[in-house]
Every structure is written in C-alpha cells, then in structure tokens.
Amino acid sequence: xxxxxxxxxxxxxxxxxxxxxxxxxxxxxxxxxxxxxxxxxxxxxxxxxxxxxxxxxxxxxxxxxxxxxxxxxxxxxxxxxxxxxxxxxxxxxxxxxxxxxxxxxxxxxxxxxxxxxxxxxxxxxxxxxxxxxxxxxxxxxxxxxxxxxxxxxxxxxxxxxxxxxxxxxxxxxxxxxxxxxxxxxxxxxxxxxxxxxxxxxxxxxxxxxxxxxxxxxxxxxxxxxxxxxxxxxxxxxxxxxxxxxxxxxxxxxxxxxxxxxxxxxxxxxxxxxxxxxxxxxxxxxxxxxxxxxxxxxxxxxxxxxxxxxxxxxxx
Amino acid sequence: xxxxxxxxxxxxxxxxxxxxxxxxxxxxxxxxxxxxxxxxxxxxxxxxxxxxxxxxxxxxxxxxxxxxxxxxxxxxxxxxxxxxxxxxxxxxxxxxxxxxxxxxxxxxxxxxxxxxxxxxxxxxxxxxxxxxxxxxxxxxxxxxxxxxxxxxxxxxxxxxxxxxxxxxxxxxxxxxxxxxxxxxxxxxxxxxxxxxxxxxxxxxxxxxxxxxxxxxxxxxxxxxxxxxxxxxxxxxxxxxxxxxxxxxxxxxxxxxxxxxxxxxxxxxxxxxxxxxxxxxxxxxxxxxxxxxxxxxxxxxxxxxxxxxxxxxxxx
Numbered sequence: 001x002x003x004x005x006x007x008x009x010x011x012x013x014x015x016x017x018x019x020x021x022x023x024x025x026x027x028x029x030x031x032x033x034x035x036x037x038x039x040x041x042x043x044x045x046x047x048x049x050x051x052x053x054x055x056x057x058x059x060x061x062x063x064x065x066x067x068x069x070x071x072x073x074x075x076x077x078x079x080x081x082x083x084x085x086x087x088x089x090x091x092x093x094x095x096x097x098x099x100x101x102x103x104x105x106x107x108x109x110x111x112x113x114x115x116x117x118x119x120x121x122x123x124x125x126x127x128x129x130x131x132x133x134x135x136x137x138x139x140x141x142x143x144x145x146x147x148x149x150x151x152x153x154x155x156x157x158x159x160x161x162x163x164x165x166x167x168x169x170x171x172x173x174x175x176x177x178x179x180x181x182x183x184x185x186x187x188x189x190x191x192x193x194x195x196x197x198x199x200x201x202x203x204x205x206x207x208x209x210x211x212x213x214x215x216x217x218x219x220x221x222x223x224x225x226x227x228x229x230x231x232x233x234x235x236x237x238x239x240x241x242x243x244x245x246x247x248x249x250x251x252x253x254x255x256x257x258x259x260x261x262x263x264x265x266x267x268x269x270x271x272x273x274x275x276x277x278x279x280x281x282x283x284x285x286x287x288x289x290x291x292x293x294x295x296x297x298x299x300x301x302x303x304x305x306x307x308x309x310x311x312x313x314x315x
Numbered sequence: 316x317x318x319x320x321x322x323x324x325x326x327x328x329x330x331x332x333x334x335x336x337x338x339x340x341x342x343x344x345x346x347x348x349x350x351x352x353x354x355x356x357x358x359x360x361x362x363x364x365x366x367x368x369x370x371x372x373x374x375x376x377x378x379x380x381x382x383x384x385x386x387x388x389x390x391x392x393x394x395x396x397x398x399x400x401x402x403x404x405x406x407x408x409x410x411x412x413x414x415x416x417x418x419x420x421x422x423x424x425x426x427x428x429x430x431x432x433x434x435x436x437x438x439x440x441x442x443x444x445x446x447x448x449x450x451x452x453x454x455x456x457x458x459x460x461x462x463x464x465x466x467x468x469x470x471x472x473x474x475x476x477x478x479x480x481x482x483x484x485x486x487x488x489x490x491x492x493x494x495x496x497x498x499x500x501x502x503x504x505x506x507x508x509x510x511x512x513x514x515x516x517x518x519x520x521x522x523x524x525x526x527x528x529x530x531x532x533x534x535x536x537x538x539x540x541x542x543x544x545x546x547x548x549x550x551x552x553x554x555x556x557x558x559x560x561x562x563x564x565x566x567x568x569x570x571x572x573x574x575x576x577x578x579x580x581x582x583x584x585x586x587x588x589x590x591x592x593x594x595x596x597x598x599x600x601x602x603x604x605x606x607x608x609x610x611x612x613x614x615x616x617x618x619x620x621x622x623x624x625x626x627x628x629x630x
Contacts, residue, residue: 043434
C-alpha cells in the first residue's frame with residue numbers, strides 16, 4: 001500500500017463544511033464572520049507520550065483528544081484538523097483501528113480532517129486543530145485576578161496511577177487499573193464545558209502536565225498567585241489511592257486533560273450552571289491572590305509541603 | 316534547559332498581527348474579511364527527509380520552505396505557522412542555528428510563529444502553515460482543461476543530483492555538488508509567483524515528489540491527460556548532467572519545490588508577465604489533453620519512454 005492509497009483508504013472522507021478538504025496542496029478554511037480561528041498543535045511520540053503496546057483505536061482517540069482539550073481551554077468550538085503521521089510501515093491492522101478511534105472522536109465534535117502528511121519514520125503523530133471563538137471571547141491564561149476562585153473540572157490524578165502501575169511503582173486491583181488506564185488512554189476533552197465557560201471564567205488552561213505546572217502558567221501569565229486547599233485537591237482523584245498519592249497525583253499527575261480555570265467569586269452560580277449544562281463536575285479548590293506563587297494549606301490554614309513538580313519533557 | 320525555557324529562548328518573539336501568539340493554549344488567527352485561510356501541514360523526519368549531518372540553519376529554512384511551497388501552489392499569502400518539534404536533546408548548538416534559519420525565512424515572508432509543541436524524541440519537525448487567499452481564488456489541482464498549456468517554474472532535477480552524490484551513484488565537481496546541495500537543502504518557495512498566478516493559472520501544484528507524480532495529481536483531479544515535450548523537460552535542470560539524467564531527474568527528481576501549473580493558451584502573455592513580476596523563470600513544457608495519462612514525446616512527436624516514477628514514502 002503506497003502513501004496515497006493509505007491516505008485515500010483511511011483518511012479521505014467527504015468534507016462537509018470546509019471549502020476544500022484532503023487532497024489539494026492546502027485545505028481552505030473560512031471562519032464565520034465575527035469569529036477568530038483558534039489553533040493548537042501537539043506532537044505525540046512513541047515511547048514518550050504512549051507505549052508501543054497501546055490499543056491503536058485508543059491512540060487515535062487520544063491524539064485528537066489532547067488537541068481538542070486545548071480548544072476547550074480557549075472556549076473554542078472545534079471545526080477541523082490536520083494530521084501528520086510518521087509510520088514505521090503501512091500496517092493495515094494498525095491503521096484501520098487508529099483511523100476509527102481518531103475519526104469517531106472527530107465526528108462526535110463535528111471536527112473535520114482537512115489535510116495532512118504521511119511519511120515513513122519512527123511512529124509520530126502531529127495534529128493541528130482549528131476551532132472558532134467569537135472575537136474577544138477566547139478564554140486566556142492571563143485573565144485571573146486576586147479574589148477569583150480556582151476551579152478544576154472532573155477528576156485529577158487517576159491517569160497517573162496507570163502510569164505508575166506500568167512503571168512498577170504501584171499495584172492496583174485489575175478493575176482499578178483498567179479504570180485508571182481508561183483515563184490515561186481515553187481522555188474526554190472538556191469541549192462543552194469550555195464553551196459554557198465563555199463569559200464566565202476569567203482564565204483557563206487544560207491540565208496536561210500536572211495541576212501545579214499548568215495552573216502555574218495561569219498565575220505567571222496573570223501576574224498573580226494562589227492558595228489551594230489540600231483537602232479539596234486530595235478529593236480530586238476518583239480512584240482508590242493512598243492519602244499521599246491522592247494529593248501528589250492530583251497536584252502533578254499528568255495526562256488529566258481536565259480544565260483548570262478561574263472565575264470571580266460572584267460568578268460561582270454561573271460556574272456551577274456551566275458545569276451542569278455541560279454534564280461536567282466542577283470543583284472549587286482555592287483562591288487567586290495578589291502575592292505570587294502557589295501555596296497549599298490544610299483545613300486550619302497551615303502550609304502543606306509536597307515535593308511535586310510539573311512534567312517537563314526536557315528536565 | 317527545560318521545555319518552557321527552550322520555547323522562550325528560541326521561539327518566543329513579539330507577535331505583530333496575530334491576536335494571540337505563542338504561550339496560550341491556542342493561537343488566535345483572524346483572516347481578513349473576504350479571505351479564506353489556506354492550511355498545509357508537513358512532517359519531516361531525520362533519515363527520511365534530511366540527513367543527520369545537515370546544517371541546522373539550512374534545515375530550519377527548509378522545514379518552513381516546503382510548507383510555504385504548498386501555500387504558493389494555492390496562490391495564498393503566508394500569514395503564520397505552528398511548529399511541532401521532537402528533539403533527542405535540548406542542544407543549544409543545534410537549536411540556535413535551526414531557529415535562525417527558520418525565523419529568517421519566516422521574516423522574509425511575514426509569516427509569524429504563533430504556536431507549537433516541543434518534546435523529546437527522535438528528531439522530527441512538523442509545521443502547519445496558514446495563508447490567506449480571496450474566497451474562490453485559490454489555485455486548485457482540479458482546474459486543468461484540454462488545450463491548457465503546462466508550465467514549470469525555475470529549474471527541476473538539480474536537487475536530485477545532490478541526493479545521488481550522497482548515495483554514491485553519481486560524482487560531480489565540488490562546485491556543481493555544492494550548487495546541487497544548495498538546491499536540495501535551501502529550496503526557495505515560489506510564493507510571489509503563486510500570488511501572481513491568481514486568476515491566470517487554471518491549476519497548480521508544487522513539485523516535491525517529482526514532476527511525473529505531482530503533475531499526475533493535477534491530471535487525476537482535473538480528469539485530463541497531458542503530453543510533455545522531452546526536449547523542454549530535459550532543459551529544466553540548471554546543472555551539468557548527462558542527457559539521460561537531465562530527463563530523468565527533471566521528470567522524477569524530488570525536492571524541487573517549484574510550481575507546476577496549467578493555463579489557457581490565451582493566457583500565455585499573462586503567465587510570462589507573472590513570471591517577470593515575481594522574478595521567477597517560467598517554462599512551457601507541454602499541453603493538457605482530454606485523453607487520460609501522461610505522455611512524453613520528442614521533437615518529431617514520437618513517444619519517449621523513461622522508467623521514472625514519483626517518490627512514494629511507502630512504496
């Protein structure tokens with residue numbers, strides 16, 4: 001199977017909304033009047049972002065999910081994506097389920113594959129995703145203000161358990177492991193919540209490298225600090241974890257693909273309504289303060305110190 | 316040096332036109348009213364698209380050049396790009412010249428780096444480029460009509476000589492090799508010509524995998540065939556090559572990054588004017604016909620048969 005057969009067989013589909021889809025030198029996109037185009041790129045590498053043994057259907061899902069998560073963090077509605085794919089060989093037993101997992105999630109969000117590039121090489125998957133957001137309404141990292149509350153969607157830290165089981169540092173009953181693995185390999189991008197938070201949240205980011213690091217980007221971009229309540233943070237994992245792991249995995253788990261966001265205290269009801277409207281749990285875990293830095297306190301207000309850091313690909 | 320330091324040091328620059336550049340979950344783009352956004356993606360892999368020994372400055376140039384070439388083939392004006400970069404290590408002696416080569420070409424075309432992703436992994440570079448083109452004016456592959464003339468910009472086949480010298484199948488004097496290597500490693504995207512061909516060319520494509528294969532995409536998309544004159548094709552290489560190599564390298568060289576395009580015979584003067592206006596040589600090499608297939612003829616009209624094929628990454 002050649003490169004062009006491969007594209008035609010697995011990735012070329014009728015394009016509905018894009019003026020021009022897969023198969024010309026460029027795809028053409030036309031955001032609606034009054035809309036800005038939100039663009040995000042992720043590059044996933046075997047052995048770094050996923051194991052060679054991962055189910056290709058789940059991998060296809062995840063590659064797009066992590067990009068949709070970036071759109072969600074901007075409050076953008078998914079429109080289209082391009083796919084760059086380096087493959088060791090054109091293996092149909094791998095490509096068919098990979099394409100199915102990828103395109104099933106794309107269809108769920110009405111996000112069309114409009115272009116791409118395939119080549120032979122060590123397995124690498126590069127997706128650039130496009131969404132639209134009304135001009136001036138994108139959720140940015142820079143909008144958090146002292147007094148705002150800090151919120152997190154869904155659950156944090158469960159994916160990390162699966163990673164630690166793979167690494168051999170933790171053990172878990174089979175059912176717990178499978179649930180953690182589902183979180184690691186099949187994240188659900190919080191697209192609906194992101195849309196519902198337009199005009200409500202003051203700042204947002206998606207939690208992919210761990211809460212401490214990603215919330216840290218919001219604090220840095222906004223020129224503020226925050227205090228988080230350890231008790232609420234430790235309640236973020238859904239799975240049965242030790243007390244220490246609950247806190248550490250929630251603070252620095254990685255691969256969560258939840259939204260961390262801030263909103264004025266007066267918007268609390270609107271935040272809860274956005275959560276209900278999108279079918280996504282939202283949890284208030286702290287408060288933005290003028291003093292720089294990220295602090296963690298117990299119920300009595302005493303500092304809690306944990307040796308956690310964000311994930312850095314080059315640290 | 317960590318991932319975020321790396322981005323900040325080499326790739327974060329003031330963004331002038333994009334509403335939001337590097338450093339948030341998404342970049343925001345807003346094409347001007349009446350414009351469509353043209354999007355193209357390329358993925359370059361060490362050992363497949365470039366040698367590990369290539370000058371990183373030239374590699375930075377080429378990674379963006381091959382994407383700008385796709386915009387040129389659509390008649391789109393470059394606006395912005397995203398960069399996905401997998402690196403074995405954060406090596407400043409490599410990153411600094413790579414970024415310089417990349418950003419120098421970007422500046423030449425007013426094309427802003429608006430987002431990206433860096434990770435550790437086997438060296439891979441994924442660029443998605445954005446351009447704008449007035450709605451309905453993009454040059455497509457599907458517009459060639461019987462009677463149109465077939466044109467090629469610049470020179471074809473010279474880059475292939477460098478590749479064959481690297482492979483050890485050809486020898487060349489040092490000055491000839493250096494010129495061929497410059498063509499291979501530093502292609503000049505025909506952006507100005509693409510813009511000048513709006514409203515003039517009936518179809519266009521960029522020649523990256525060889526003329527036979529790429530022109531073949533135009534013929535297939537347009538539902539037509541073509542006859543090329545061997546004498547004109549063999550005149551396309553600029554460098555001193557054997558008679559057989561001239562024809563074969565021009566037909567199936569690879570890495571040319573010239574434009575192949577078609578235009579009605581009545582538009583000949585307009586094509587020549589577009590070439591002059593953009594400072595790019597243009598050569599008429601054949602004619603579009605209703606009969607499917609690509610034919611090659613000598614000056615007497617007799618068929619010329621050459622065993623050439625397009626480059627296919629999975630063949």
